[in-house]
Amino acid sequence: GQQVQQSPASLVLQEGENAELQCNFSTSLNSMQWFYQRPGGSLVSLFYNPSGTKHSGRLTSTTVIKERRSSLHISSSQTTDSGTYLCALEITGNTGKLIFGLGTTLQVQP
Amino acid sequence: DPKIIQKPKYLVAVTGSEKILICEQYLGHNAMYWYRQSAKKPLEFMFSYSYQKLMDNQTASSRFQPQSSKKNHLDLQITALKPDDSATYFCASSQEAGGQDTQYFGPGTRLLVL
Numbered sequence: 001g002q003q004v005q006q007s008p009a010s011l012v013l014q015e016g017e018n019a020e021l022q023c024n025f026s027t028s029l030n031s032m033q034w035f036y037q038r039p040g041g042s043l044v045s046l047f048y049n050p051s052g053t054k055h056s057g058r059l060t061s062t063t064v065i066k067e068r069r070s071s072l073h074i075s076s077s078q079t080t081d082s083g084t085y086l087c088a089l090e091i092t093g094n095t096g097k098l099i100f101g102l103g104t105t106l107q108v109q110p
Numbered sequence: 111d112p113k114i115i116q117k118p119k120y121l122v123a124v125t126g127s128e129k130i131l132i133c134e135q136y137l138g139h140n141a142m143y144w145y146r147q148s149a150k151k152p153l154e155f156m157f158s159y160s161y162q163k164l165m166d167n168q169t170a171s172s173r174f175q176p177q178s179s180k181k182n183h184l185d186l187q188i189t190a191l192k193p194d195d196s197a198t199y200f201c202a203s204s205q206e207a208g209g210q211d212t213q214y215f216g217p218g219t220r221l222l223v224l
Contacts, residue, residue, distance in 0.1 A: 004152070031210045041147075041198055043215040050210060086153065094208030095166035096141050100153040 003027050004089055006101035013108045019074040021104045023087035030090040032063050032070045033098065037084040046072070046085075077108045113137050114216035116201050121221045123191050130177075131186040131219045133201030139214075141165075141207035142184040144176060147218075148197040159184055160207035191223045 007022045023032070031050040035043045047054050047061040049070065054061045058077075063070040070087055084105045088098040117132040135142060144156040158165040162178040175187045188195060198218045204211040 042217045048212040096158045096207035097155045
C-alpha cells in the first residue's frame with residue numbers, strides 16, 4: 001500500500017478561511033518535508049519538519065512521529081495559495097530518497 | 111537567479127529516440143537527485159547521487175542513465191524512449207544525501223514521447 005497518504009485530496013475555500021491538510025505515513029522516517037507545487041509544476045519547499053511544530057507566516061507545520069502524521073495549517077487563505085500541497089518523507093537510510101503523497105489540491109476563491 | 115537549472119523546459123521526442131535532460135545546481139550541494147511525475151501518480155524517486163557517486167537507483171529500466179560530469183551536474187540520459195516515459199522530470203539537490211536536509215527542486219523538464 002501507499003506509504004504516504006494525504007487528505008483531503010482536494011479542498012475549496014473562500015478567501016480568508018483556514019485549511020488543515022493532513023499527511024499520514026506508514027513507515028518510520030528520517031524527516032518530513034512539505035512542498036507547494038505551483039499550477040505550472042515547479043515545487044517550492046515550505047517546511048523541513050522531522051518533528052514538532054514550525055511556523056512560517058500564515059503556515060504552520062506539525063509532525064507527530066509517534067502518531068505517524070504531519071499536518072499543514074494555512075490560516076487566512078488567499079487566492080495565491082491555490083495549488084497542490086505535497087508532503088514527502090525521507091525514510092530511514094542514507095540515500096536521501098523522498099517518498100511523496102499524491103497531494104492536496106487547494107482552490108481558494110475570491 | 112535560479113539556483114537549480116533544468117534544460118530544456120519542454121521536450122518532444124519520437125518513440126525509440128534518445129534524449130538527455132540537463133540539470134545544474136548552484137547551491138553548493140553535494141547530493142543530487144532525479145524524480146519523475148506522471149499524470150495521476152505521486153512524484154517518484156529515480157536516483158540519488160552523492161559526491162558524484164550513485165547512492166540509490168529505484169529505476170527498473172537501464173534505459174535511464176544518470177551522468178555526472180561535475181559535482182554540480184547530474185544529467186539524465188534516456189534511451190529507446192517509449193510513450194510511457196512521458197512525464198515531468200525533476201532534478202533536486204540537498205547538502206548531503208540522507209543528511210536529513212531540505213531538498214530543493216528544479217523547475218522540471220516536461221517530456222512528451224510520441
